[in-house]
Amino acid sequence: MPRFFFxxxxxxxxxxxxxxxxxxxDALADAALLEARDCIAGDVMTGxxxxxxxxxxxxxxxxxxxxxxxxxxxxxxxxx
Numbered sequence: 001m002p003r004f005f006f007x008x009x010x011x012x013x014x015x016x017x018x019x020x021x022x023x024x025x026d027a028l029a030d031a032a033l034l035e036a037r038d039c040i041a042g043d044v045m046t047g048x049x050x051x052x053x054x055x056x057x058x059x060x061x062x063x064x065x066x067x068x069x070x071x072x073x074x075x076x077x078x079x080x
Contacts (some may be wrong), residue, residue, distance in 0.1 A: 003060045006030050006035050010053040020060070028066055032057050036073035 008015040023031055032055045037056045043049050050070070057066040 004031075004065070005058045005059065005060075006032060007056045008035075008039060008053065009056055010050065025065075028057050029068070032066055032068045033073055036070050038067050040070055040074060 002025060003020040005017040005020040007017055020030065020066050033046075036053075036055045037052065039055075040049065040051075052070070052073075054067055054069045056064055058064050
């Protein structure tokens with residue numbers, strides 16, 4: 001099973017995943033979505049939500065194989 005690394009990128013800041021996860025390739029998009037939503041939930045608890053961040057998924061060779069912006073991880077429902 002391949003290893004994928006889920007790096008958090010927020011502007012010029014980044015948190016690199018040095019361990020990675022063993023996942024089937026067809027599961028990495030769902031895993032990135034859950035990772036992004038977990039980060040978003042943590043941000044909401046602090047009272048600040050920045051949807052400019054993203055999760056970049058790289059394979060063991062360092063190639064970018066998937067990217068998910070936080071804005072694409074949630075549906076925004078405007079107040080009425």
